[in-house]
Amino acid sequence: MSEKLWGGRFSEKTDKLVEKINASINVDKRLYSKDIEGSIAHVKMLAHESIIAEDEAGAIVKGLIKVHAQIEKGEIDYSDELEDIHMHVEDALGKVMEKASGHIAKKLHTARSRNDQIALDVRMYLKDEINNIISLIIGLQKTIVQKAQDHIDVVMPGYTHLQRAQPLLFSHHLMAYYEMFKRDRQRFEDCFKRTDVMPLGAAALAGTTYPVNREFVKELLEFSEVSENSIDAVSDRDFVVEFISDASIAMLHLSRFSEELILWSSSEFGFITISDAFTTGSSIMPQKKNPDVAELVRGKTGRVVGNLMAIITLLKSLPLAYNKDMQEDKEPLFDTVDTLKICLDVYARMIPNIKINKEKMQNSCSKGFMNATDLADYLTVKGVPFRESHALSGKLVAYALENKKELQDLSLTEFRKFSDLIEDDLFEYLTLESMIKRRKSYGGTSYDNVKSQIVKAFDELNNSE
Numbered sequence: 001m002s003e004k005l006w007g008g009r010f011s012e013k014t015d016k017l018v019e020k021i022n023a024s025i026n027v028d029k030r031l032y033s034k035d036i037e038g039s040i041a042h043v044k045m046l047a048h049e050s051i052i053a054e055d056e057a058g059a060i061v062k063g064l065i066k067v068h069a070q071i072e073k074g075e076i077d078y079s080d081e082l083e084d085i086h087m088h089v090e091d092a093l094g095k096v097m098e099k100a101s102g103h104i105a106k107k108l109h110t111a112r113s114r115n116d117q118i119a120l121d122v123r124m125y126l127k128d129e130i131n132n133i134i135s136l137i138i139g140l141q142k143t144i145v146q147k148a149q150d151h152i153d154v155v156m157p158g159y160t161h162l163q164r165a166q167p168l169l170f171s172h173h174l175m176a177y178y179e180m181f182k183r184d185r186q187r188f189e190d191c192f193k194r195t196d197v198m199p200l201g202a203a204a205l206a207g208t209t210y211p212v213n214r215e216f217v218k219e220l221l222e223f224s225e226v227s228e229n230s231i232d233a234v235s236d237r238d239f240v241v242e243f244i245s246d247a248s249i250a251m252l253h254l255s256r257f258s259e260e261l262i263l264w265s266s267s268e269f270g271f272i273t274i275s276d277a278f279t280t281g282s283s284i285m286p287q288k289k290n291p292d293v294a295e296l297v298r299g300k301t302g303r304v305v306g307n308l309m310a311i312i313t314l315l316k317s318l319p320l321a322y323n324k325d326m327q328e329d330k331e332p333l334f335d336t337v338d339t340l341k342i343c344l345d346v347y348a349r350m351i352p353n354i355k356i357n358k359e360k361m362q363n364s365c366s367k368g369f370m371n372a373t374d375l376a377d378y379l380t381v382k383g384v385p386f387r388e389s390h391a392l393s394g395k396l397v398a399y400a401l402e403n404k405k406e407l408q409d410l411s412l413t414e415f416r417k418f419s420d421l422i423e424d425d426l427f428e429y430l431t432l433e434s435m436i437k438r439r440k441s442y443g444g445t446s447y448d449n450v451k452s453q454i455v456k457a458f459d460e461l462n463n464s465e
């Protein structure tokens with residue numbers, strides 16, 4: 001005879017290997033707190049609707065609190081035979097209630113299935129984690145804005161195609177990441193809304209014959225809505241897909257940031273120095289100081305994107321309603337949560353520990369003809385149509401290259417060989433400072449723009465607390 005909670009119709013023992021593949025306890029044990037909280041709400045509802053007696057519910061709640069304490073203290077042995085966290089909690093409840101009223105523990109699962117129970121647990125868990133992640137993003141954004149403010153006037157080369165393009169304020173470049181993380185935060189806030197739907201009461205798939213009060217459970221567990229369709233409630237994990245997708249986008253942003261930090265910290269760039277606490281050495285090359293944190297974050301992006309593929313593939317073509325395949329949703333979900341959290345956290349700690357090599361950044365701006373667009377603009381302001389100014393500036397670049405000079409090193413006489421509209425004021429026009437100052441179109445890199453972006457960002461961050 002099988003002793004399993006579902007063992008009524010079974011006469012043979014489950015195969016050991018089946019037990020192993022069936023068990024999810026090693027993964028879903030992290031849901032114990034939510035599972036117990038959900039059960040307490042469920043049992044209170046059962047009593048409230050007189051489905052079980054008030055004193056029975058009271059005894060079960062007491063028992064569940066004991067089980068919670070046991071798990072916290074590590075006093076519960078997990079075993080594959082009991083499959084998952086739901087069965088472990090129920091089994092432990094039976095044991096703690098054994099002496100007084102063991103049979104009462106068996107009433108807990110009235111009007112409920114593990115199908116709606118797991119949907120509830122995952123939603124409760126994810127709501128908390130989304131909030132944790134939003135706080136971590138805000139923490140990271142703060143360090144970014146602070147860094148931008150501390151280095152407001154540092155000029156660096158801006159790149160397109162990784163070729164020097166136009167000068168930028170380093171603070172402006174950093175604030176680009178502020179914007180990316182702002183959208184990430186908004187995506188998680190939005191995902192929260194769709195996660196915040198209470199599925200309990202859907203039971204196995206069709207709802208239940210008991211007069212349950214789903215609103216009551218929803219209120220107790222602080223959900224915003226109850227699910228409308230019992231089949232949908234137990235079948236879909238689109239909120240998990242959405243979460244991992246949002247996490248993948250956030251990781252993509254972190255991976256781009258990482259790539260830049262890695263490049264900038266190389267001797268070839270030398271734009272930044274990451275402090276010792278956030279770098280590691282080499283076991284063979286004594287001179288090495290490696291940007292491992294950035295590299296690991298870049299690498300972990302692959303894991304999270306892999307998790308996204310896993311959950312999408314898992315759900316593809318799955319018939320309604322619950323299928324055991326869905327038990328496989330937790331590993332990618334939990335791994336995504338853990339990975340994203342540690343990456344955001346370590347980044348927020350690392351950013352303040354990065355030294356900005358102002359001179360190096362600034363000096364890199366004096367080479368590479370980054371003022372060629374401004375030379376064209378200068379001519380355009382003097383009345384030359386832009387396409388013609390562009391061509392003239394291009395010719396001047398070619399001339400300077402031939403003569404192994406930069407544009408700002410040419411003499412007025414050399415410039416005037418190409419256009420007599422060029423006057424002495426060009427030299428001031430081509431300085432880094434005036435190039436930055438003139439880019440005052442909304443969202444551009446001028447000092448004034450970036451300063452007000454920083455003020456706005458600090459405001460947004462303070463208001464989000």
Ligand code: ARG
Nearest residue numbers: 024028084114115118326327
């Ligand atoms: N451990 C299961 C899961 O994570 C819980 C639901 C099991 N339902 C079932 N009918 N066997 O999906």
